[in-house]
Amino acid sequence: MTEESGHEPQFDIEESHRGAFGEYGGTSKGLIDRSFRERIVLAAVTLDKEQDTKAEASLEELALLVDTAGADPVGRVIQNRQAPDKTTYVGRGKAEELREVSDSLDADTVVFDNELTPAQQGNLEKILKRSALDRTALILDIFAQNASSPEGKAQVELAQLKYRLPRLRRSGYTFSQQGGGIGTRGPGETQLEVDRRRLMRRISRLESDLKQLRKNRATQSKSRKRTSNYGIAIVGYTNAGKSTLLNALTNAGVLVEDRLFATLDATTRRLQLPGGETVYLTDTVGFVRKLPHQLVDAFTSTLDVVIEANLLVHVVDSSDPDPEGSIEAVHSVLREIGADDIRQIYVFNKADLDPLAAERLVRQEEDAVAVSAVTGQGLEDLLRVIGEHLRELSEIVQLFIPYDRGDVLAKTHREGEVLEEIPEEKGWKVSARLDKSSVGRLENFLVRA
Ligand SMILES: Nc1nc2c(ncn2[C@@H]2O[C@H](COP(=O)(O)OP(=O)(O)OP(=O)(O)O)[C@@H](O)[C@H]2O)c(=O)[nH]1
Numbered sequence: 328m329t330e331e332s333g334h335e336p337q338f339d340i341e342e343s344h345r346g347a348f349g350e351y352g353g354t355s356k357g358l359i360d361r362s363f364r365e366r367i368v369l370a371a372v373t374l375d376k377e378q379d380t381k382a383e384a385s386l387e388e389l390a391l392l393v394d395t396a397g398a399d400p401v402g403r404v405i406q407n408r409q410a411p412d413k414t415t416y417v418g419r420g421k422a423e424e425l426r427e428v429s430d431s432l433d434a435d436t437v438v439f440d441n442e443l444t445p446a447q448q449g450n451l452e453k454i455l456k457r458s459a460l461d462r463t464a465l466i467l468d469i470f471a472q473n474a475s476s477p478e479g480k481a482q483v484e485l486a487q488l489k490y491r492l493p494r495l496r497r498s499g500y501t502f503s504q505q506g507g508g509i510g511t512r513g514p515g516e517t518q519l520e521v522d523r524r525r526l527m528r529r530i531s532r533l534e535s536d537l538k539q540l541r542k543n544r545a546t547q548s549k550s551r552k553r554t555s556n557y558g559i560a561i562v563g564y565t566n567a568g569k570s571t572l573l574n575a576l577t578n579a580g581v582l583v584e585d586r587l588f589a590t591l592d593a594t595t596r597r598l599q600l601p602g603g604e605t606v607y608l609t610d611t612v613g614f615v616r617k618l619p620h621q622l623v624d625a626f627t628s629t630l631d632v633v634i635e636a637n638l639l640v641h642v643v644d645s646s647d648p649d650p651e652g653s654i655e656a657v658h659s660v661l662r663e664i665g666a667d668d669i670r671q672i673y674v675f676n677k678a679d680l681d682p683l684a685a686e687r688l689v690r691q692e693e694d695a696v697a698v699s700a701v702t703g704q705g706l707e708d709l710l711r712v713i714g715e716h717l718r719e720l721s722e723i724v725q726l727f728i729p730y731d732r733g734d735v736l737a738k739t740h741r742e743g744e745v746l747e748e749i750p751e752e753k754g755w756k757v758s759a760r761l762d763k764s765s766v767g768r769l770e771n772f773l774v775r776a
């Protein structure tokens with residue numbers, strides 16, 4: 328389904344081959360032309376009438392994504408059908424209607440609220456006579472604009488290349504040559520094969536670079552673990568206020584912006600809880616409905632910190648019109664990365680904007696706190712709840728360690744918090760707060776009460 332019709336637009340893969348980590352050319356010359364505000368029509372399929380509000384929330388968000396990408400949403404078309412059409416996603420008639428709407432609104436592009444198959448995209452572009460983008464490409468485009476660290480850039484580029492690989496086409500077609508056919512075909516199979524091989528080479532290069540980075544990170548987090556401190560990851564929907572919360576709690580100075588996906592890199596800061604425990608708090612990339620799987624795959628090294636956390640602080644914007652939908656979107660990403668069994672504390676943020684909504688949401692969840700990361704309201708409560716949860720993950724035990732086992736004493740210090748250490752005739756009597764797993768490892772030295 329890749330080559331063939333010759334009518335699809337060609338992605339210029341050359342632009343993704345620059346630099347050590349390869350600056351993704353998409354930032355300057357991406358899917359959306361940012362030299363002017365492109366006019367965009369949004370299109371979605373709802374599968375049953377009941378899902379209408381859900382589809383609308385999703386489309387609302389798509390409009391926000393389009394705006395974040397630097398273009399103007401100028402129209403919306405929703406189609407209700409049993410299943411997306413295999414060849415054109417919306418029905419063929421609807422596609423024709425989309426063209427008319429786009430013509431009348433003078434729109435440059437139609438963005439579909441789902442991932443299109445390469446074939447659907449090609450077919451749609453033929454009918455629409457303009458480009459057809461999908462949600463995935465749009466989100467990838469925004470990530471590309473926001474990536475700043477070498478790792479972030481590499482992860483985004485990897486996701487983009489994986490998205491493009493099945494979409495590579497023969498070159499030669501541009502929209503100004505509409506109606507072509509003969510004469511609009513590209514150089515053919517050979518060039519296509521060359522392009523594809525190059526792309527695959529670049530993909531494996533990025534994968535190995537990222538693997539190395541991941542290894543380095545694992546070493547770092549191991550040394551952090553050795554000092555027995557807990558890792559807490561701040562997760563949540565994009566723009567919920569995760570970075571603001573990290574800043575409020577630790578003065579981290581992370582960039583805060585009223586835009587989607589302002590944060591792509593993980594930032595970790597130490598935080599001392601009122602109970603005395605030191606924890607490591609990490610702010611990371613935000614999630615969104617239908618987060619492209621290519622991105623989730625590519626961001627494994629960033630998301631490791633979530634998977635390895637002892638506790639998740641799930642930040643929700645309580646002034647969000649559909650907070651439950653956002654919470655569900657976050658859960659679905661957590662499931663995808665295998666972090667859904669980690670204990671979560673819900674933080675209903677922006678309580679200053681909508682106190683009633685925040686209160687309502689707090690009542691719905693078991694472990695929940697209403698806060699405002701901006702005014703500081705509720706933050707003390709949050710720290711107290713975090714402390715309580717961590718204490719549940721550990722227990723206070725009594726140990727007896729003979730003097731010739733200095734190694735065990737050192738290990739106890741490394742893995743836990745030593746509360747008391749009394750030298751006696753034959754060894755140390757130690758009282759320590761330890762993780763359940765450490766307790767297992769030190770079993771031989773436990774003094775049963
Ligand atoms: N009124 C109010 N605004 C808030 C609060 N917390 C965050 N904001 C605003 O919400 C916007 C997003 O905040 P960020 O901290 O960047 O959100 P984020 O979750 O890190 O977002 P991404 O990194 O883009 O996923 C900013 O404009 C913040 O000033 C709050 O408690 N009250």
Ligand SMILES: [Mg+2]
Nearest residue numbers: 569570589590
């Ligand atoms: Mg952020």
